[in-house]
Amino acid sequence: MTLDQIKVFVAVAESLHVTRAAQALGLTQSAASASIAALEARYGLALFDRIGRHIELTQAGRLFLPEAKAMLALANRAETMLADLSGLRRGHLDLYASQTIAGYWLPPWLHRFRERYPDITVSLTIGNTRQVARAVREGTADLGFVEGDIDDPILARLSVPGDRLVMAVGSGHPLAGAKDVTPAEIIGLAWVLREAGSGTRQIFEAALGEYGIDPRALTVAMELPSNEAVRSAVEAGAGVTVISHLVVESALRAGRLATVGLPFPLRSFTVIRHGDRHRAKAKDALLALIRDGLPSPTETEAL
Structure with a gap:
């Protein structure tokens, strides 16, 4: 599981729309879909239900979402710390x-x-x-x-x-x-x-x-x-x-x-x-x- 996969998952879970999530992240729709598919395949479970042209979070997806957000928040805090160490060149x-x-x-x-x-x-x-x-x-x-x-x-x-x-x-x-x-x-x-x-x-x-x-x-x-x-x-x-x-x-x-x-x-x-x-x-x-x-x-x- 990579940080990029978690970012894609959270974006799709919050918008329930792969294309909009991909655009927000600066990705193609195919790249976002592939990221979700790789995450699901890695753990052998579905995070989303595909219902016609719409998607919904599965129970596993709903349980994973707060943990995924917490991981992103932790990564952001780590990035802030590194930005400090860079001498106010980022932040x-x-x-x-x-x-x-x-x-x-x-x-x-x-x-x-x-x-x-x-x-x-x-x-x-x-x-x-x-x-x-x-x-x-x-x-x-x-x-x-x-x-x-x-x-x-x-x-x-x-x-x-x-x-x-x-x-x-x-x-x-x-x-x-x-x-x-x-x-x-x-x-x-x-x-x-x-x-x-x-x-x-x-x-x-x-x-x-x-x-x-x-x-x-x-x-x-x-x-x-x-x-x-x-x-x-x-x-x-x-x-x-x-x-x-x-x-x-x-x-x-x-x-x-x-x-x-x-x-x-x-x-x-x-x-x-x-x-x-x-x-x-x-x-x-x-x-x-x-x-x-x-x-x-x-x-x-x-x-």
């Missing part, structure tokens, strides 16, 4: 980041990283703080970047300078440009906010607590799943929001939005990794790039 980083970071803060860092390490590929997935932490914990992300607080002993954390939240309204709103809004005055406003679980929402509600305001006292007119949706709704006059200055900077310059004079503190972003997983060189290289390029990062736990 891949799976990153997971919350929306503000993924959309506005992280891309320039990734561009600099790719310029320095052009043979390291990078993929980025977007989720809220809870989703990012789960991805790192479960090993589907090498590094996570979040705005909110993370309380998980298995996750190592690095705090880096982030951004500032601003209170913003549409340019035609009565509060546009107001300098002396008190915390008590904001309770009766119609609010447009990110969803619960987002870092922006978490930081905003914590800041309200510092002002002595219960977040449950606010009138939330809209709860939206993205920064862009919040910004567009507020530009249209739907209400007031608190959002990252990075998100609304261009709209403020263009005069479509205006700030309101209720200050919010600077916030940090948090880079997280799994504390028990292998520290790939590509991870360390990206972290070093960010650490070297930012003023005075505070390490909450050694990364």
Whole structure:
């Protein structure tokens, strides 16, 4: 049994279509069929039932599939280790980041990283703080970047300078440009906010607590799943929001939005990794790039 045969088997088992599996692997249909036939002949059992023009996994095929996937995962981990030893000439980083970071803060860092390490590929997935932490914990992300607080002993954390939240309204709103809004005055406003679980929402509600305001006292007119949706709704006059200055900077310059004079503190972003997983060189290289390029990062736990 060869690794190539296992790859073909898994691809065919997942698609239940030899031609599509062969195309995905860059093989001819005959080569993929021959690989499956050789595997079945080697062990004297059928892994697939051929029913007309369709195929289905046999019981043996269904039992073998998770083992085959585990073998491929082990081979991938071995390849990652060898890529590290080659001195960052090969490799891949799976990153997971919350929306503000993924959309506005992280891309320039990734561009600099790719310029320095052009043979390291990078993929980025977007989720809220809870989703990012789960991805790192479960090993589907090498590094996570979040705005909110993370309380998980298995996750190592690095705090880096982030951004500032601003209170913003549409340019035609009565509060546009107001300098002396008190915390008590904001309770009766119609609010447009990110969803619960987002870092922006978490930081905003914590800041309200510092002002002595219960977040449950606010009138939330809209709860939206993205920064862009919040910004567009507020530009249209739907209400007031608190959002990252990075998100609304261009709209403020263009005069479509205006700030309101209720200050919010600077916030940090948090880079997280799994504390028990292998520290790939590509991870360390990206972290070093960010650490070297930012003023005075505070390490909450050694990364």
